[in-house]
Amino acid sequence: MHTRVFRFAPSPNGYLHLGHAYSVLLNDDMAREAGGRLLLRIEDIDAWRCRPEYEAGIYQDLGWLGLSWQEPVRRQSEHFDDYRAALAKLDAQGLIYPSFESRSELSALVAERDRLGRWPRDPDGVPLYPGRARKLSPAERERRRRAGEPFALRLAIDAAVARVGVLTWTETGMGPQGQTGLVTAAPQMWGDVVLARKEAPTSYHLAVVIDDAFQGVSDVVRGQDLFWATSIHRLLQALLGLPEPIYHHHRLILDSGGRKLSKSTQATGLRELRAAGATAADIRRMVGLGR
Numbered sequence: 001m002h003t004r005v006f007r008f009a010p011s012p013n014g015y016l017h018l019g020h021a022y023s024v025l026l027n028d029d030m031a032r033e034a035g036g037r038l039l040l041r042i043e044d045i046d047a048w049r050c051r052p053e054y055e056a057g058i059y060q061d062l063g064w065l066g067l068s069w070q071e072p073v074r075r076q077s078e079h080f081d082d083y084r085a086a087l088a089k090l091d092a093q094g095l096i097y098p099s100f101e102s103r104s105e106l107s108a109l110v111a112e113r114d115r116l117g118r119w120p121r122d123p124d125g126v127p128l129y130p131g132r133a134r135k136l137s138p139a140e141r142e143r144r145r146r147a148g149e150p151f152a153l154r155l156a157i158d159a160a161v162a163r164v165g166v167l168t169w170t171e172t173g174m175g176p177q178g179q180t181g182l183v184t185a186a187p188q189m190w191g192d193v194v195l196a197r198k199e200a201p202t203s204y205h206l207a208v209v210i211d212d213a214f215q216g217v218s219d220v221v222r223g224q225d226l227f228w229a230t231s232i233h234r235l236l237q238a239l240l241g242l243p244e245p246i247y248h249h250h251r252l253i254l255d256s257g258g259r260k261l262s263k264s265t266q267a268t269g270l271r272e273l274r275a276a277g278a279t280a281a282d283i284r285r286m287v288g289l290g291r
């Protein structure tokens with residue numbers, strides 16, 4: 001039996017809050033219980049929003065919580081070649097294509113579709129891709145790329161789903177509607193999802209799937225807000241021939257108004273709580289993992 005591998009994968013685009021504390025402590029508890037390992041991964045593909053001081057803050061906060069993790073830590077920004085290689089595999093299967101619409105062109109197209117009946121939104125509330133770039137001829141694509149136009153590389157979702165058929169995953173936690181056990185993936189709800197852009201060789205979805213496979217992650221324990229993203233993750237795993245982890249989506253820590261915590265709310269920030277005299281044991285109790 002292989003050692004089970006868990007991971008905590010924060011983005012250094014802000015300081016950690018109680019929601020992160022719950023997630024990492026739960027990962028650590030589950031890894032210990034399984035006699036497994038906990039890895040830390042820094043999800044820093046968004047160069048605009050990620051900052052070194054936030055990354056330093058992550059190490060500081062996790063150390064303060066009493067956690068340890070395996071070194072070296074995988075930083076996504078150091079592995080762009082791995083994501084490019086995965087894109088090339090999908091391209092060789094004819095499953096990705098560039099689209100060239102600007103944000104405002106996309107909004108105008110969605111408004112037009114909405115007038116005919118509400119155009120579908122993805123689980124994050126973002127309208128599905130309304131454009132027709134998949135129909136552009138290879139010559140036209142080449143011409144526009146050569147001209148230096150910005151583009152998004154999209155997954156041709158219907159063709160991708162047709163290739164792999166029905167997919168499932170094992171959920172040991174719970175989805176937002178109580179889903180648990182064997183869950184059927186529904187990747188079409190994301191439409192022709194973006195996997196990379198001209199200036200960014202990967203999206204969150206592609207990077208997370210590649211990294212979980214590279215790091216030998218057997219157990220993905222993360223917030224319920226990512227439950228439906230698992231549908232796309234399972235699809236990419238199947239297309240790229242990657243192993244399938246077990247998933248455990250956990251409840252979210254909400255603020256007193258019942259909203260998801262944000263990185264800018266100081267009241268629930270770990271550094272603020274520490275400065276106010278809280279201990280690691282207090283944090284455990286605050287997130288409902290007290291012993």
Ligand code: GLU
Nearest residue numbers: 009010011043208222226
């Ligand atoms: N980096 C993501 C976040 O900070 C988490 C990714 C994951 O756990 O799959 O929300």
